[in-house]
Amino acid sequence: MKPLPTVLVLCTGNSCRSQMGEAILNHDLAGRVRGLSAGTLPQPQVAEGAVEALRLAGLPTDGLYPKDVDRVLEEPIDLVVSVCDNAKEACPIFPRPVKRIHVPFHDPHGEPLESFIAVRDDIRARLVPAVREALGL
Numbered sequence: 001m002k003p004l005p006t007v008l009v010l011c012t013g014n015s016c017r018s019q020m021g022e023a024i025l026n027h028d029l030a031g032r033v034r035g036l037s038a039g040t041l042p043q044p045q046v047a048e049g050a051v052e053a054l055r056l057a058g059l060p061t062d063g064l065y066p067k068d069v070d071r072v073l074e075e076p077i078d079l080v081v082s083v084c085d086n087a088k089e090a091c092p093i094f095p096r097p098v099k100r101i102h103v104p105f106h107d108p109h110g111e112p113l114e115s116f117i118a119v120r121d122d123i124r125a126r127l128v129p130a131v132r133e134a135l136g137l
Helices: 015-026 050-054 085-090 112-136
Strands: 006-011 033-037 077-082 099-100
Touching: 006 015, 006 085, 006 112, 015 033, 015 050, 015 099, 077 112, 099 112
Parallel strands: 006 033, 006 077, 077 099
Antiparallel strands: none
């Protein structure tokens, strides 16, 4: 059986947008892709607002933690999706050619829970179709 395509959602801090992207891809495209996330300068923990926004949508948050992009460079990544401009500019060189797309989202850090929920819904509305299209799913 062929392994699932791996999608890396890349952000700067890997504490909010990319974490929500990982959880949403693994839920909404379960059995079709394997979602990962990482950051170019990861924060110490996932933002509480991101975890709560995912939880309110019934999405799993177990296993989410900030990861440095260097830790995933050897993964068999098929698609890199940068979700912030800084990550797009700082995206590392992978050991083999990897398709890249940029789908930016608002950063809700320091804002009320409603902002995290709005970003979660925007990620679901735009990231999932972009990944489907990029991978021909």
